[in-house]
Amino acid sequence: MGLKEEILRRRTFAIISHPDAGKTTLTEKLLLFGGAIHVAGAVKSNKIRKTATSDFMEIERQRGISVATSVMGFEYGGIKVNILDTPGHEDFAEDTYRTLTAVDSVIIVIDGAKGVETQTRKLMNVCRMRKTPVMVFVNKLDRPCRDPFDLLDEIETELKIAVRPLSFPVSSGPAFKGVYNIYDGSFSAFTSNDRQTVSEAVKLSLDSPQLDEYIRPYTRKLRDDLSLVEGVYEPFERELYLAGELAPVFFGSAINNFGVKELLETFIEIAPSPRPSPTETRTVEPTEPKMTGFVFKIHANMDPNHRDRIAFLKICSGTFERNRNYFHVRSGKQMKFSSPNAFMAEKKSIVDFAYPGDIVGLHDTGNFKIGDTFTEGENLKFTGIPSFSPELFRYIENADPQKFKQLAKGIDQLMDEGVAQLFTSRLNGRKIIGTVGALQFEVIQYRLEHEYNALCRYEPIQIYKACWIESDNAEQLADFMKRKHTNMAVDKHGRNVYLADTSYALQLAQEKFPDIRFYFTSEF
């Protein structure tokens, strides 16, 4: 198969949701369809197994949340599907944002009783910024849910995207009858007796007399609802979906494996294959023969016997080959990889070739950073891997004077992994850690101790927000830096950062210094 065919048969996406909406369950059902796993529960139990064998993951186990993101690949109908898993816990939102830079589309899971929740809204903002095509799966129809039209309205206004139902539910909760598939004009009756394996839904057409039997007393309502759908919503247009302007919506129940197959089959048909990737200088087309890719995630310690890391490389163009030299743009060095990993289901294996859309795991002994680009010699840098303005801050201090070096190395590497951001105060040279979630402070402390044999201690600091500043007006910038001397810091790239104490101080600064640009995200 040629490069072009390999690209066209790839779908790389992430499932995102507010915690508990059913992301893990849906992921697992998709893997079941792909034959990648054979019993339900494998993904979850795998998580637990992992945590039991790895110290770091102990945090995850104790808290019952997923700290790490991983990659799960499978084949379905000749299509290579790569699911990039994202941590559900909001303290790890930044990890999720970065993962979203490596996907070509997204499936959003929404709890049919709860509707759009905070985390979904935030993640959708990132998708909108990147014009990522999104599909919505309204889950848990086997429980009493809100009215489908209300939910559709809420998705439209809260997620700020036009919607188009491609399936429509008949009732919910104990009276849930099933889902009418608008896309292919058939009705799937709900059966909840087989939760373990993939079962075929009973399919009926709208004019079949049997349908009345199945959905009584909702026959009339379904017909009314469907005509309302046709009256209210424009016909589905794939171009709008691909442009990130229209979200097709499906209804179902992930745990009952209901509506999942329809979702998967439509997804395979309409979701985009790998898309062009922007760099600082030009746009890279996936069909370009030369290999390019970037590191979007670094995962420490997957193998507890080796305290090393895996860097996740998203292939953007060309064919990645094992044992071939690639140019590591930041260091200017050639590197080759003798045992790059591919991810199938919950397993990883050594791969000889990988194509655009694939994720390759590279063994890393501490050389890579998030955002690093690999090419066949060209000086490229992929853009769009943001680092967000952190919201929680603490001074970090060495708690064991003997281990100064270990601490410095540990902090450095953890920052390269994107666990948090480090700032150095211009006032007193003290190190300040900024994070998006409180949990990261614990993770850092724990990992410094267990991986780097270093001890740290935190001290409180009052900061409302950190923002990167820049100005073409050198005089105003100098004046600002002088006046705000006590609130100035530098990030690890030496860029100027203003640490505003309060939202009021920030607002005032913005008003008084109109020529200064205040940024709330920065690229790595």
Ligand code: G4P
């Ligand atoms: P998440 O990854 O988005 O956090 O959600 P997850 O899949 O873990 O699902 C959260 C809870 O919702 C789980 O229950 C799961 O079984 C349940 N769930 C998922 N899909 C459906 C559905 O279609 N219908 C119903 N009724 N429940 C669903 P749990 O009690 O937290 O965990 P478990 O003990 O069942 O695994």
